[in-house]
Amino acid sequence: MKDRLEFHPWRALHGSTLEDGFSAMKSTPFFSNLKCRECGRLYPKQAIHVCDFDFGPLEAAYDYEAIGKVLSRKVIESRPHTMWRYRELLPIDGDPTVGAEVGFTPLIKADRLAKILGIRELWIKNDTVNYPTLSFKDRVVSVALSRARELGFEVVACASTGNLANSVAANAAAAGLKSYVLIPADLEQGKVLGSLVYGTQVIGIHGAYDQVNRLCSEIAGKYGWGFVNVNLRPYYAEGSKSMGFEICEQLGWRIPQHTVVPMASGSLLTKIHKAYKEFIQLGIVADTPFHMHGTQASGCAPISHALKRGTDIIKPVSKPNTIVKSLAIGTPADGYYAIHSMKQSGGSAEDVTDEEVVEGIRMLAEYAGVFAETAGGVTVAGARKLIESGHIGAGDSAVLCITGHGLKTQEAIVGKCGAPRLIAPNLREFEEKIYAPDAAAASI
Amino acid sequence: MPSVRIPTPLRKLTGELEVVQAAGATIAEVLHSLDQAFPGLKERICDDAGQVRRFVNVFVNDEDIRFLEESATPVKDTDEISIVPAIAGG
Numbered sequence: 001m002k003d004r005l006e007f008h009p010w011r012a013l014h015g016s017t018l019e020d021g022f023s024a025m026k027s028t029p030f031f032s033n034l035k036c037r038e039c040g041r042l043y044p045k046q047a048i049h050v051c052d053f054d055f056g057p058l059e060a061a062y063d064y065e066a067i068g069k070v071l072s073r074k075v076i077e078s079r080p081h082t083m084w085r086y087r088e089l090l091p092i093d094g095d096p097t098v099g100a101e102v103g104f105t106p107l108i109k110a111d112r113l114a115k116i117l118g119i120r121e122l123w124i125k126n127d128t129v130n131y132p133t134l135s136f137k138d139r140v141v142s143v144a145l146s147r148a149r150e151l152g153f154e155v156v157a158c159a160s161t162g163n164l165a166n167s168v169a170a171n172a173a174a175a176g177l178k179s180y181v182l183i184p185a186d187l188e189q190g191k192v193l194g195s196l197v198y199g200t201q202v203i204g205i206h207g208a209y210d211q212v213n214r215l216c217s218e219i220a221g222k223y224g225w226g227f228v229n230v231n232l233r234p235y236y237a238e239g240s241k242s243m244g245f246e247i248c249e250q251l252g253w254r255i256p257q258h259t260v261v262p263m264a265s266g267s268l269l270t271k272i273h274k275a276y277k278e279f280i281q282l283g284i285v286a287d288t289p290f291h292m293h294g295t296q297a298s299g300c301a302p303i304s305h306a307l308k309r310g311t312d313i314i315k316p317v318s319k320p321n322t323i324v325k326s327l328a329i330g331t332p333a334d335g336y337y338a339i340h341s342m343k344q345s346g347g348s349a350e351d352v353t354d355e356e357v358v359e360g361i362r363m364l365a366e367y368a369g370v371f372a373e374t375a376g377g378v379t380v381a382g383a384r385k386l387i388e389s390g391h392i393g394a395g396d397s398a399v400l401c402i403t404g405h406g407l408k409t410q411e412a413i414v415g416k417c418g419a420p421r422l423i424a425p426n427l428r429e430f431e432e433k434i435y436a437p438d439a440a441a442a443s444i
Numbered sequence: 445m446p447s448v449r450i451p452t453p454l455r456k457l458t459g460e461l462e463v464v465q466a467a468g469a470t471i472a473e474v475l476h477s478l479d480q481a482f483p484g485l486k487e488r489i490c491d492d493a494g495q496v497r498r499f500v501n502v503f504v505n506d507e508d509i510r511f512l513e514e515s516a517t518p519v520k521d522t523d524e525i526s527i528v529p530a531i532a533g534g
Contacts, residue, residue, distance in 0.1 A: 038499070050529040052453045053488060055499040057531040159533050213533035214503065218526070221452040222462070230532045265534020318511050331508070333531045336498060 030067050030088045034058040034234050037337070045091075047151050047224075047231040057333070058234045060091035068282050073253055076284075083139055083242035089278055090242070091235050092146045098175045099142025103242050105130050107250035107399070113367040117384050121397035123256065124368055125247055128376070128405040133170045133194065135163035135373075135404035136268065140239035141171045144228035147235040153226030154178060159216035160229075161209050161264065161326045162191030163373075163404050168228060169200035180225070182212050187325055190408040208320060210330045237334075240268045244275025247399055248285050255279070255290045258398035260383045262375040263294040263303050263349075264327040266338030268401070273341040292347040293392065294338055295382025297324035297374075301351035303335040308349060312339045323354045323412045324374040326404060348391040356381040358416050361406060371406035379403075446474060446519045449526040454489075457482045471502060472515040474525060489527060499530045
């Protein structure tokens with residue numbers, strides 16, 4: 001049985017005809033339908049994302065009874081270290097044909113940062129080194145583009161604040177799909193270049209992300225392209241669950257007491273929450289108490305502000321004003337559900353100023369050795385405030401989800417980390433200006 | 445009359461028309477006219493209390509009506525109204 005379920009991404013990539021595990025999986029409908037989160041109506045597994053009757057989001061539905069018969073810790077541990085080791089819980093029918101190597105990023109125990117933040121135990125889920133484009137978006141794109149191929153799309157596209165554009169561009173290039181990425185025209189240079197280099201069509205829109213998003217919805221409706229976060233969104237969003245699965249496995253098959261997640265649309269937080277619940281339902285982890293916490297930048301914090309007001313009615317932000325462009329979504333699609341995930345789990349939300357974001361980036365770098373983009377600064381600075389306010393107990397354990405690499409948003413910290421000290425290439429100047437042996441000896 | 449862009453999930457009700465004309469001086473009146481022409485359309489967009497559903501965005505030209513006067517937002521004959529599913533992006 002174990003052999004029949006074993007998954008080899010390289011076989012998938014190179015078209016092996018071997019009678020391997022995937023062949024067995026194809027005939028087993030683990031992923032059964034799309035289902036409206038609001039009214040529960042079932043839909044076929046097509047490129048659709050909202051319910052015809054109430055516009056509620058469609059979500060992948062699974063046959064957990066069938067999954068429970070084949071998926072176990074032992075089976076998962078026997079597979080390659082990628083996000084696809086949990087493939088029964090991801091919504092494609094056949095082999096993953098795009099991004100088969102994505103995921104299983106490090107979970108780092110960050111003792112020095114824990115001490116600075118004032119918490120007993122702290123872990124960093126480090127998606128700054130996710131493959132291939134250094135952000136968690138590689139997870140969602142791997143699922144979305146694999147599904148796009150199954151559905152026969154030849155053109156794929158996205159609305160993006162940067163990281164998603166990078167990942168769609170790279171993975172589409174590798175897969176031989178034509179791609180268009182639509183972004184606000186004022187994004188960081190690293191994120192623009194990080195898309196252009198792959199030969200994708202980069203379309204800069206004179207407007208905020210929400211305007212880009214609306215345009216993409218209209219294009220998707222008119223031209224039928226595979227927009228990963230519009231008509232392929234039910235598949236795309238599920239990819240984020242893999243971050244939650246990995247956290248549990250890397251902690252030794254347990255759910256962390258606290259998980260701190262940056263929020264833009266709110267999707268990542270809801271999907272990590274879903275991952276924890278699925279593992280509990282399947283008996284893969286114990287049903288222990290856990291709390292989901294969300295963080296935003298104060299210049300665009302519609303979800304955090306709603307939760308703090310004690311409501312699930314999101315007041316949209318018409319003009320986001322923050323250096324954290326990757327989280328600058330004024331009308332968050334999953335805000336309502338993110339609020340309910342936080343409330344159901346006894347979690348909380350926090351938002352931080354741009355100055356605190358820069359402090360967060362520096363703390364993460366100086367005390368954990370991880371260089372994160374601005375969203376990472378939001379997570380660290382938000383976690384610090386949640387610990388200070390007692391929402392996360394000082395004696396507890398927490399995981400911080402760090403979602404993108406700092407080289408992508410260098411503008412945020414240029415001039416705020418000092419500058420190199422410049423000297424002539426000789427020992428005399430080194431000893432005069434940099435390191436005086438007598439003074440060093442005296443200080444020992 | 446203002447023109448209204450119909451999203452894909454509602455085009456079954458409009459005979460696959462992408463853009464239709466609908467009379468009215470406010471968003472609420474336009475939605476009422478739409479329902480007269482295409483029965484059942486309003487209940488898809490509005491909840492039982494008559495409010496635009498949580499997962500629907502309505503724009504007058506380029507502005508979200510939630511930043512204007514919600515259903516009471518005035519519209520002119522030359523305005524373009526778009527109904528767009530809210531669940532997208534991120």
